Every structure is written in C-alpha cells, then in structure tokens.
Amino acid sequence: MNKFEEYKLIHQPLTVIDDILRYAKTGFDTIEEEHFNLFKWYGIYQQRPKDGYFMMRIKVPGGRITAQQLRLLASLTRQYARGISDITTRQTFQVHWLRIEDMPDVFAQLASVGLTTLGACGDIVRNITSCPVSGLDGGELFDTRPTVDRLQAYFYNNPDFANMPRKYKIAVTACPVQCVHPQINDLALVGAKNAKGENGFHFYVGGGLSTQPHIAQNIGVWLPEKQALDGARAVSEIYRDSEQLRERRTHARLKFLVAAKGAEWFRDEFVSRLGYTPEPAGPSTLADDTYRDHVGVNRQSQPGLNWIGCCVLAGRLTDRQMAAAADIADEFGDGELRTTNLQNLLFPNIPTDRLTDAQDALKAAGFEWDVPNIRRGALACTGIEFCNLALVETKQRLKEIITYLETAVETDRGIKLNVNGCPNSCAHHYVGDIGLQGCIAKLPNGEKVDAYDIHLGGQLGSDPRFTRPIHRKVPADSVKYAIENIIKRYQETRDGDERFSVWVHRYTNEQLDSFLGVPTIQGAPDVPASAASV
Numbered sequence: 001m002n003k004f005e006e007y008k009l010i011h012q013p014l015t016v017i018d019d020i021l022r023y024a025k026t027g028f029d030t031i032e033e034e035h036f037n038l039f040k041w042y043g044i045y046q047q048r049p050k051d052g053y054f055m056m057r058i059k060v061p062g063g064r065i066t067a068q069q070l071r072l073l074a075s076l077t078r079q080y081a082r083g084i085s086d087i088t089t090r091q092t093f094q095v096h097w098l099r100i101e102d103m104p105d106v107f108a109q110l111a112s113v114g115l116t117t118l119g120a121c122g123d124i125v126r127n128i129t130s131c132p133v134s135g136l137d138g139g140e141l142f143d144t145r146p147t148v149d150r151l152q153a154y155f156y157n158n159p160d161f162a163n164m165p166r167k168y169k170i171a172v173t174a175c176p177v178q179c180v181h182p183q184i185n186d187l188a189l190v191g192a193k194n195a196k197g198e199n200g201f202h203f204y205v206g207g208g209l210s211t212q213p214h215i216a217q218n219i220g221v222w223l224p225e226k227q228a229l230d231g232a233r234a235v236s237e238i239y240r241d242s243e244q245l246r247e248r249r250t251h252a253r254l255k256f257l258v259a260a261k262g263a264e265w266f267r268d269e270f271v272s273r274l275g276y277t278p279e280p281a282g283p284s285t286l287a288d289d290t291y292r293d294h295v296g297v298n299r300q301s302q303p304g305l306n307w308i309g310c311c312v313l314a315g316r317l318t319d320r321q322m323a324a325a326a327d328i329a330d331e332f333g334d335g336e337l338r339t340t341n342l343q344n345l346l347f348p349n350i351p352t353d354r355l356t357d358a359q360d361a362l363k364a365a366g367f368e369w370d371v372p373n374i375r376r377g378a379l380a381c382t383g384i385e386f387c388n389l390a391l392v393e394t395k396q397r398l399k400e401i402i403t404y405l406e407t408a409v410e411t412d413r414g415i416k417l418n419v420n421g422c423p424n425s426c427a428h429h430y431v432g433d434i435g436l437q438g439c440i441a442k443l444p445n446g447e448k449v450d451a452y453d454i455h456l457g458g459q460l461g462s463d464p465r466f467t468r469p470i471h472r473k474v475p476a477d478s479v480k481y482a483i484e485n486i487i488k489r490y491q492e493t494r495d496g497d498e499r500f501s502v503w504v505h506r507y508t509n510e511q512l513d514s515f516l517g518v519p520t521i522q523g524a525p526d527v528p529a530s531a532a533s534v
C-alpha cells in the first residue's frame with residue numbers, strides 16, 4: 001500500500017470538510033501540508049504558485065445546471081474569483097483565486113442552490129458526464145437523465161465509495177454520436193437495446209488518458225435501464241476492492257487492472273458481484289464518428305422547441321456572461337442550461353417564435369454560435385495560468401492560434417484541436433484530431449521557449465486510435481503555421497467527406513511531418529516533462 005493510501009485510512013477523506021472550516025478561521029499558514037491532498041475531495045486544489053489561493057471545481061452532473069445555480073456561480077465568481085470561471089471537459093465549472101477564509105461562505109452559498117464540490121476532485125466518483133442534449137435530441141436511443149440522476153444520488157457522499165484507489169470517472173450516453181467520449185472513462189454506460197427492443201446499457205471499463213492512455217473495453221453484458229445502477233455498483237466495487245492497485249499511485253487507475261486481467265476476467269467478477277447473470281451484449285453500438293460540438297441552433301425532439309449551443313472558446317466565461325446566460329435561460333427557455341465536454345454552453349427549450357429575440361440577447365451578452373468550424377471543436381486545459389503541473393500556457397495560446405487560423409484557412413467541417421499544458425491530457429490531446437502537448441524547447445542560442453509536441457489523428461468510436469506524436473518541441477509561436485499547413489493539405493487532398501483523423505492514417509509519420517512544414521530544432525535536448533498524473 002502506498003503512503004497516501006495509509007494516510008487516507010487514518011484521515012477519512014470525507015471528514016476533511018471539518019478541517020477546511022477550521023482552517024478558514026486559523027488561516028492559510030496553519031494548514032498542515034498533508035491536508036492539502038485531502039482538500040481535493042471537496043473540489044479544492046492549491047493553484048499555482050501555491051501562495052495562498054485555491055482552485056475550486058463545482059460539479060454539474062450530466063452538464064445540467066439551472067439559471068438560479070448559474071446566477072449564483074456568477075455572483076461567487078464576481079465576489080471571490082476575480083470575474084472568471086471555466087467550463088471543464090467534464091462539464092463542471094472551475095473557479096480560481098479563492099482563499100481559505102472564503103470557503104465557509106462559498107460552500108454555504110453553493111449548498112443554498114443545490115450545488116456541490118464534493119467529489120469534484122480526489123479518489124472518488126467524479127462528475128458524471130453525459131450527452132448535453134439528453135432528452136432533447138430526436139436521434140438518441142433514449143433519455144439518459146434518469147440514469148445519471150440515479151447514479152449521482154447513489155454515489156454522492158457515499159462513504160462506501162469515497163476512498164477509491166484513484167480518481168474514478170463515469171460517463172453515461174445513449175446518443176448515437178457518443179460525443180461524451182465514453183471510451184476514455186473508467187466506467188461508461190453506453191446505450192443499447194436488447195433483442196426485445198428494451199432500453200439498456202453496455203458496460204465499458206478501464207478507459208482513461210493522463211500520461212498512459214487506454215481505451216475502455218466492452219465487458220460483453222447488457223443490463224436494462226432500471227438495473228444500470230447495479231452494474232455501476234458492481235464495477236465500482238471491483239475497482240475499490242482491488243488491493244494491488246493501491247500499491248503504486250501512478251498505476252492505480254482502473255485501466256491498469258483491466259489491461260492486466262482482461263475484459264473476460266472483469267466480466268466474471270462483474271457477474272459474481274452482481275449476483276445474477278445479465279444478458280450478453282448484442283452488437284456494439286459504438287459510433288463511427290464521435291465528433292459533435294453542439295454549436296448552433298437546433299430543433300429539439302419536442303415540437304416547437306429549440307436549443308442554441310454557444311461556443312465558449314477554451315471554456316472561459318466572465319461573471320457578467322454567466323449572469324446574462326442565466327437571465328436568457330429564464331427569459332427565453334425554461335431556466336435550464338447545459339455544459340458540454342467541449343467546454344461549450346447550451347440554451348435548451350427556446351420556443352421557435354422566441355428564437356430571434358433569444359439570439360439577439362445572446363449576441364448582446366457576447367455569445368456566439370455561428371462561428372468558423374475550427375473554433376467550434378477547440379479545447380484547452382487550465383495550463384500554466386493556474387495549474388501546478390503545467391509546463392506552458394494554454395487558453396491564451398488557443399485563442400491566438402484560433403484567431404490566426406480563422407483568417408488563414410477555411411474548414412468545412414469540425415476539427416478537434418486540443419491544447420494541453422503538459423502530458424496529462426486534461427484537454428484530451430490523445431484523442432483530438434490535432435493534439436498539442438505542452439513542453440519546453442531549447443533554441444540553438446540556448447534560450448528556452450514554450451513549445452508543443454504536435455500529435456495527429458486521434459479518434460474514438462468503432463475504430464479508436466490515439467494521436468501519433470509527429471513533431472516534438474515546436475516553438476509555441478510557430479505552432480499555428482504548422483496547423484495551417486496540415487489543414488490546408490487535408491482540405492486539398494482528402495477523399496470526399498473524409499474525416500481529418502481518417503485522412504491522417506493514410507500517411508506515415510514522416511509524410512505528416514513534411515506536411516506540417518516546421519523545421520526541427522537542431523541539437524535541442526529533451527527537457528523532462530512532468531511525469532505526475534492528476
């Protein structure tokens with residue numbers, strides 16, 4: 001058992017809230033170093049450079065948030081977080097600049113509208129992600145919201161699952177596109193009908209990215225919707241009780257157990273935990289193409305209603321935008337909003353006869369939906385602005401790259417551009433079309449500059465592949481030109497409607513490198529990347 005495991009046994013992580021409230025009175029300088037790690041269970045991390053300020057992540061299960069909750073978040077963002085808040089790739093909100101003294105009021109205010117940070121970080125069930133148009137989309141197999149709610153209610157503040165070997169991510173989807181990317185979660189429930197046409201789920205286990213990416217494996221069983229929680233509990237128990245995973249923290253994710261033991265072994269364990277034999281899974285329902293950015297105006301499955309998906313580049317919102325979004329959702333919709341795992345924001349349930357007025361209000365608040373394709377699918381992690389593991393800047397860099405590309409190239413379909421500040425892949429650069437992994441390069445004159453390894457060709461769905469690193473240590477200022485070059489080449493030579501990632505796989509690394517057109521930095525030594533995993 002590694003040292004942190006021993007520590008977790010002594011200090012039950014769910015009780016750390018008492019310590020947080022105590023430290024709020026005694027001050028930052030009184031916090032015991034070891035307690036910082038347990039703060040994560042309540043969604044709090046020290047932000048870079050660990051000088052008294054905290055990041056806080058607020059859970060939004062399934063990406064569904066009410067106008068009242070968003071308005072409260074806007075107010076907290078204004079009061080405590082210097083006016084900025086980020087939508088994350090797990091559909092949560094993340095704020096910065098909080099002080100330990102702020103925590104009691106922040107927690108109380110969040111609780112007053114039914115929001116929580118419990119389980120947003122730490123070795124626990126993280127925010128459960130789901131399709132942001134669940135219940136709205138005519139193409140979905142069925143509405144997954146009841147399943148998300150059932151799982152959320154069961155795992156929330158559940159002491160039986162509050163000390164997992166490591167972070168534990170669950171996704172639920174019954175959308176044919178699977179834009180929620182179930183295969184990179186520890187556990188994914190993927191909608192499928194059985195031979196009788198009943199709604200239910202296939203179970204995928206052991207996915208995850210970080211520094212060692214794995215694709216989740218289908219364990220070959222089907223459970224009806226009503227028994228989805230039985231299955232989720234069985235998988236969670238297997239993970240929780242895997243003592244060998246608690247030996248090395250760097251190898252404690254479920255993916256390592258699944259990779260070592262295999263899907264068949266996992267299915268046998270699953271059945272024994274379940275206590276009954278589930279139906280075998282029918283044909284796979286994985287999608288051919290999982291690209292969907294939810295940006296634009298779309299008709300809902302409910303006649304006369306629409307959702308508008310707005311592009312929030314790098315996920316960053318101001319408190320004013322958040323407050324305006326809440327007002328717009330109240331005035332033109334039914335007071336509900338959705339966050340997406342591409343860091344965008346959706347306004348559902350807008351009547352057709354109010355669409356024009358809603359769009360005018362959105363424009364006035366700085367929201368956009370009719371944007372170039374290259375902007376729609378862009379993602380950025382937190383990066384060096386606040387993240388202790390970061391090597392380089394991400395969000396501002398993404399804005400600079402996108403602003404340039406919008407004038408330099410035209411794309412007639414979405415391309416996923418994922419910008420990460422280190423190898424940990426919080427912005428999923430292993431599964432983007434174009435993934436940038438932050439690093440430091442040393443120029444021939446000895447100067448050290450921000451740089452990115454350029455990865456190409458990630459895709460999920462029925463033929464999953466991780467990106468291939470094509471060119472290492474491209475100075476950050478040159479990256480946009482390399483991306484321009486490769487997109488132009490793609491546009492010129494692709495076969496009809498061929499996706500970017502499929503086009504990439506026609507070529508060798510050397511060919512792709514030549515398409516990027518960036519010179520190699522001669523003699524640049526490797527600067528060790530962060531090997532830590534968050």
Ligand code: SF4
Pocket residue numbers: 381382383384387388389390391420421422423424425426427534
């Ligand atoms: Fe931080 Fe790295 Fe994750 Fe970005 S990918 S948020 S830099 S740990």
